[in-house]
Amino acid sequence: MDVLSEKDVALTLLTHDAGVVRAALRGGRKRFRRGALIEILTEVSVTLFQKEGADLARADGLELERSAFGLASRAETAMLLPYVAESLATFLPEAEAAPETYRLTRHVLDALEAGAPADLSARYFEAWLLRFAGLLPGGTECASCGRDLSTGGARFDAELPGLVGNECAPPGAVPVAGAALRLLSEIRRSPLDELARRGAGDAASLRALDGLLREVRRRFLGHELKSHRFLGSLSDGP
Numbered sequence: 001m002d003v004l005s006e007k008d009v010a011l012t013l014l015t016h017d018a019g020v021v022r023a024a025l026r027g028g029r030k031r032f033r034r035g036a037l038i039e040i041l042t043e044v045s046v047t048l049f050q051k052e053g054a055d056l057a058r059a060d061g062l063e064l065e066r067s068a069f070g071l072a073s074r075a076e077t078a079m080l081l082p083y084v085a086e087s088l089a090t091f092l093p094e095a096e097a098a099p100e101t102y103r104l105t106r107h108v109l110d111a112l113e114a115g116a117p118a119d120l121s122a123r124y125f126e127a128w129l130l131r132f133a134g135l136l137p138g139g140t141e142c143a144s145c146g147r148d149l150s151t152g153g154a155r156f157d158a159e160l161p162g163l164v165g166n167e168c169a170p171p172g173a174v175p176v177a178g179a180a181l182r183l184l185s186e187i188r189r190s191p192l193d194e195l196a197r198r199g200a201g202d203a204a205s206l207r208a209l210d211g212l213l214r215e216v217r218r219r220f221l222g223h224e225l226k227s228h229r230f231l232g233s234l235s236d237g238p
């Protein structure tokens with residue numbers, strides 16, 4: 001059994017090699033008071049010890065690699081951090097390697113630091129995270145017959161799950177807007193910093209894709225993530 005003492009802090013870490021790991025940081029409360037070392041989505045290096053059967057690993061030798069303080073202190077990106085963290089904790093199974101999700105998260109944080117818009121970054125992160133979770137696989141071809149979905153109407157089939165053409169859709173499959181598909185297809189093809197540089201994703205496409213990704217989450221979870229509602233005010237901008 002592992003006991004969390006009063007001075008310890010329980011951390012949820014996204015690790016490169018072991019996915020989501022919950023760990024106790026000994027004496028963490030003192031360090032918590034002192035600063036940003038264990039702030040949300042800050043990248044750290046740490047040694048983890050996991051005893052067999054223990055709920056929590058032990059974290060030791062915590063060192064700051066890259067702070068997310070800059071993002072946390074900007075109004076446009078501050079609310080995105082808890083949302084990204086909640087999404088990771090929701091869609092990643094514990095203690096299962098997820099190097100592609102680690103890379104995705106780092107990539108999105110880096111692009112945000114370099115000035116990528118928060119709403120485009122949020123859609124990019126969601127689209128890839130839901131793909132890695134197997135909830136929105138593939139690109140923008142029909143998951144049943146393989147035809148290109150850029151014309152002719154498309155729906156989201158939550159049973160498959162995937163995108164299908166109208167001709168292959170079962171009753172009740174949700175219609176997907178063309179604008180959502182076009183932006184999704186761009187997201188599948190290009191990294192976020194490049195999309196941001198060329199100004200991809202107008203307001204209507206971002207809203208349409210938000211609608212699709214919301215539906216994918218809602219069909220799977222039965223509800224929306226708690227921190228998603230704070231994102232709405234961001235995308236309106238000044």
Ligand SMILES: [Zn+2]
Nearest residue numbers: 142145165168
């Ligand atoms: Zn089809």
